Amino acid sequence: MFIPRLYQLADYLKPGKVLIIFGPRQAGKTTLVNHYLHRNPYQYRFETGDNIQIQDILSVPDLPKLKEFVAGYELLVIDEAQKIKNIGEVLKLLIDQIPQLRIIATGSSSFELAGQIGEPLTGRKITLNLFPIAQFELIRIYNKHDLRQQLENYLIYGSYPEIVVAEQVEQKRELITEIMQSYLLKDILSLEKIKNSKILLDLIRLLAFQIGKEVSLSELAMQIGIDGKTVARYLDLLEKSFVIYNLRGYSRNLRKEITKKSKYYFYDNGIRNAIIANFNSLNLRNDIGELWENFIVIERIKKQIYQHMHVNNYFWRTWDQQEVDFVEERAGQLFGYEIKWKMPRQLKKPKDWLTTYENAQFNIIHNENYLEFIA
16 A cells, blocks of 8 residues: 655755655655656656665766766656765765756765764755654545544554554554664664674663653663763754654743753654554553654654754743643744643643733644644
8 A cells, every 4th residue: 555645746856956865764764766757757866865886977076077977867766865965965976066966865864964963964955754654644534533533543553654654463462563673773872883783772672761851861871871961962963863852841931831851753653653562552551642642743843844844943931830832933923832742621721821822722632633743
């Protein structure tokens, strides 16, 4: 079964620009590109950064050799481009010297690829982020009833393409565990040649049990037994490798507000559950609130990115325990959302939120209205 993705690459591919597609491994980048190539009007060359010969050719800004390499082609596609040294400089040279050439480069790690292409390709690139399949994408092929029927699967096994199309629960379980172990973690561990993999795994597990809770660098460092700088480095690595998302506190200097801590969410529920080895059904779990909040926050972020929304995301909390789970700052206005698995009979609105921030809105997202929010 093929699930069409939101992006139509023809809309973004332009001469004189490099189209960069970021995203975690197995999120569907190569499939998206191949789907486009089957219909594209250009003579193309498809290469992968895994190929040592290609690494040798595309890591050296030797213009005569590069011209010879792309001669006769209108489109150059480089999959897993982050594995090629100096790829940014080489792509800049190609675009500047052969402006009619179109280029697509995919990368499974924004940490490494962004570092190589950021400065060299300033003004010469278009960047797309591709995540595990979003509800925002699925609503185009399934109706709301069908999506609701599959909700438990998304909460437990996530939405990587292989997982979504797998029909058997056991198959979903094996696939998401394989993605977690063989792709995400191995990529991260090899990215900066991390020597102590146990510390990184301990940190990931710690975050997996604290979804929706405020954490600080000092608290994490104390629990794991390492210094705060190392924790900060590992968290940055996890963020830029599309494993976790950092949500920071919002404040306009109200003295009662908490701003120095962060909340962390996993880009995919299935990855989070694989990390803690818990694939129990919802009626056997005591973390449904955490699963639900993680799902809603990440699906909303996917929608923001795919709709090109200009928005800043936060959470809001005061020392006297008033809180708003998710805050969007857009178009000069604040939108606050409380995320609840089920619609509460009574919910006391945070008084300071509504009185401190003029025209701020407040809504509850629950399992009856969630699709309007994320899809």
